[in-house]
Amino acid sequence: MSKEPIATPHIDLPDPTLPEQRHALGVDNPHDADGLRNLCAATTARIGVGRAGPRPRTRSLLLFQADHGVTQDAIYGEVKQAVLDEFDLFTVQTQVADRGEYLLRPDLGRRLSEAAKTMIAERCVRQPQVQIVVGDGLSAAAVNNNLPLIYPVLEHGLTTAGLSLGTPFFIQNARVGVINDVNEIIGADVVVILIGERPGLGIADAMSAYMGWRPAPGKTDAERDVVCMITMNGGTNTLEGGAYVAEMIKKTLAHQASGVALKEKTSSETG
Numbered sequence: 186m187s188k189e190p191i192a193t194p195h196i197d198l199p200d201p202t203l204p205e206q207r208h209a210l211g212v213d214n215p216h217d218a219d220g221l222r223n224l225c226a227a228t229t230a231r232i233g234v235g236r237a238g239p240r241p242r243t244r245s246l247l248l249f250q251a252d253h254g255v256t257q258d259a260i261y262g263e264v265k266q267a268v269l270d271e272f273d274l275f276t277v278q279t280q281v282a283d284r285g286e287y288l289l290r291p292d293l294g295r296r297l298s299e300a301a302k303t304m305i306a307e308r309c310v311r312q313p314q315v316q317i318v319v320g321d322g323l324s325a326a327a328v329n330n331n332l333p334l335i336y337p338v339l340e341h342g343l344t345t346a347g348l349s350l351g352t353p354f355f356i357q358n359a360r361v362g363v364i365n366d367v368n369e370i371i372g373a374d375v376v377v378i379l380i381g382e383r384p385g386l387g388i389a390d391a392m393s394a395y396m397g398w399r400p401a402p403g404k405t406d407a408e409r410d411v412v413c414m415i416t417m418n419g420g421t422n423t424l425e426g427g428a429y430v431a432e433m434i435k436k437t438l439a440h441q442a443s444g445v446a447l448k449e450k451t452s453s454e455t456g
């Protein structure tokens with residue numbers, strides 16, 4: 186009897202992350218296939234996936250696990266030094282010791298370490314009109330994928346409007362509220378933080394730009410604005426996002442207000 190060579194393993198399930206598989210209808214004999222297809226195309230939510238008896242299909246489960254893996258990589262990944270070097274960003278830390286603590290103690294991610302305060306004080310221009318900072322937040326992938334695209338657009342939009350910019354830098358293990366500590370040192374009119382959003386099970390590299398008029402200790406999100414879901418993977422296009430953030434900053438400067446106060450000022454203007 187001749188011995189068969191060991192065959193390469195036969196995988197009978199296609200890769201569930203491929204676009205044609207991800208968007209394939211899972212419902213057998215749908216009453217209105219076109220209607221269901223339109224519904225599924227309108228959302229990234231996991232609808233129309235079908236089921237195997239009372240359980241999810243293997244395909245759905247594998248896709249869920251694969252997407253979950255991507256979110257873990259985004260949360261625990263690191264921002265690439267090459268991306269920071271492209272814009273001469275130096276790095277400072279918050280009071281968080283490691284990534285585990287970052288997830289458990291959001292309050293520490295809102296405070297700069299003493300070493301960070303010293304470094305910022307030594308290296309940064311004071312009292313610019315706009316201070317840009319970058320934070321990893323909850324997705325390093327957001328910074329790695331979007332910063333090279335958004336930063337030049339934002340910088341261009343602000344400088345062509347004749348605005349003075351501070352010295353930009355990167356904050357590791359950052360939360361949005363850290364802009365209060367930043368501005369205690371810098372004294373800018375507006376601080377904007379480009380930060381990684383909490384990854385979803387479909388898009389893991391979305392960036393947000395949170396900004397505020399003269400942030401200071403004690404100020405809350407009610408005094409901030411956000412442009413969210415900035416990504417080339419199905420959110421606000423990163424280049425357009427950069428232009429929009431520049432416009433928001435100009436509006437903040439013009440009205441000397443952000444968040445709820447800006448909303449109140451602009452809604453009374455428009456009647």
Ligand code: B12
Pocket residue numbers: 291322323359360361362380381382383384391393406407409410411412413414
């Ligand atoms: C988590 C989250 C929350 C959490 C924040 C708690 C926490 N500690 O994480 C809770 C449930 C409290 C929340 C509440 C609200 N949220 Co929210 N939130 C998010 C979510 C899912 C992720 C945000 C994120 O990843 N931030 C980055 C991390 C690193 O930041 P962080 O420092 O850990 O957390 C801060 C921010 O998340 C900030 N924040 C959260 N939501 C909002 C909304 C606004 C307008 C501002 C200025 C700040 C802000 O609050 C946290 C504490 O400072 C986004 C969805 C998205 N695609 O971004 C929506 C999102 C940002 N939230 C939104 C909204 C509308 C709100 C509320 C105004 C809802 C309401 N009507 O009450 C409130 C405002 C809360 C506030 N802080 O004043 C919208 C903003 C839309 C827009 N462009 O203006 C988003 C985009 C969801 C959506 N698609 O509608 N939110």
